[in-house]
Amino acid sequence: MAIxxxxxxxxxSKTSKIDSVDFSNLNFGREFTDHMFVCDFVDGEWQTPKVMPYQAMSYEPSARVFHYGQAVFEGMKAYKDDNGKVFLFRPKQNFDRINKSAQRLAMPAFPENYFFEGLETLLKLDNEWIKPGMGNSLYLRPFIIATEPAISASPANTYRFMIICSPAKAYYNAPVRVLVAEEYSRSADGGVGFAKAAGNYAAQFYPTSLAQEKGFQQVIWTDASTHTYLEEAGTMNVFFRINDTLITAPTSDRILDGVTRKSIVQLAEDLGIKCEVRKIKVDEIKTAAKDGSLKEIFGAGTAAVISPISAFEHKNELFDIPVSEDSYAKLFKQTLLNIQHNVSEDKHGWRYEVK
Structure with a gap:
């Protein structure tokens, strides 16, 4: 094959695993393609990038990532249309964000030409892993870790940037029940909440497990200072629909600037749906749930695209959200999927064709 x-x-890779994969029955993030992208930062500069067969790696037990958590990542998807063309969705946003995350954790920025050439090389080599059809995709995971073998508490001098790929189908299909956080926080002012730092997600696991013990699938996070403002849902940005108005929290140093989130805000404008980007109090949503004006809550993110929420609990009050006949969640999800899969017009130039 000429690349x-x-x-x-x-x-x-001399062999392929693709024939051993059941693409009709995928568990998210469990299967990986035949190749991966690797680039090391040594002596103050990024070295020659490599695409190689997917394989295990060896690190010293003293590698700084294990001790001080210098690790950031991104989540992206590649899509294949019915003519076999492959597209990414707003990949420059992911490139910019991983470098913004890296800067916050005192890690070196990755070069744009290496990022895009690495992505395109991978997607050409592992093209057969990208299945056409609505909801099918290849999930892409770029990440950077500190690899220097030293346990002094300071930024590393060596790093590894990688991209691995995992075939995916629709994710988070069923509506979820959520618990509104009253004690634990996802992030705080001046922290790393806006970054896709690995530790952000580790810190969520315990309070989420407590919510699951109570019969909820996820947590809606509130502000760390007062726990009165709604911020994110699980690992996703969150939207609320009161009557016909869509509301989402503004981005800040606590809230991730999600690519799906900003796309929905733009699509709302395109579709003539009123969208307010502002702080939202828990009490406002509870009042809306009680008087019937709360029509929908849904999460938005790369993996799930849109994840509808069927109920929430706060201070032992449970609120069921009725199924909306004119669901914004369904409308936005289908509109996004149509753009991503090259089914509809892309008026904002969000599709990036891999040629």
Whole structure:
């Protein structure tokens, strides 16, 4: 196979795992394609990037990532249309955000030309892993870790940037029940909540497990200072629909600037749906639930696209959310999927074709 690369060294896998994968029955993030992208930061600069067969790696027990948590990542997807063309969705947003995350954790920025050439090389090599059809995709996980073997508490001098790929189907299909956080916080002012830092997600696992013990699937996080303002749902941005108005919290140093989130805000404008980006109090949503004006709550993120919420609990009050006949969640999800899969017009230039 001829892969034209300018900056990337390529080693093609001699065998493929693809025939052992049941694409009709995928568990999210469990299967990985035949190749991965690797680039090391040594002596103050990024070295020659490589695409190589997917494989295990060895690190010193003293690698700083294990001790001080210098690790950031992104979540992206590649889509294939019915003509076999492959597209990414707003990939420049992910590139910019991983470097913003890296900066916050004192990690070096990754070069844009390496990022895009690495992505395109991977997607050409593992093209057969990208299945056409609405809801099918190849989930892409770029990440950076600190690899220097030293346990002094300071930023590392060596890092590894990688991209691995995992085939995916629709994720979070069923509506979920959520618990509104009253004690634990996802992030705080001046912290790393806006970054896709690995530790952000580890810190969520325990309070989420407590919610699951009570029969809820996820947590809606509130502000760390007062727990009165609603901020994110699980690992996703969150939207509330009161009557015909859509509301979502503004981004800040606590809230992730989600690509799906900002796309929904733009689509709302395109579709003539009123959308307010402002702080939202828990009490406002509870009042709306009681008087019947709360029509929908849904999460928005790369993996699930849209995740509808069927009920929430706060201070031992449970509120069921009736199914909306004119669901904004369904409308936005289908509109986004149509753009991503090259079914409808892309008036904002969000699709990036891998040629």
């Amino acid at each position: 034209n690369t300018e900056n990337v060294s390529v080693e093609i």
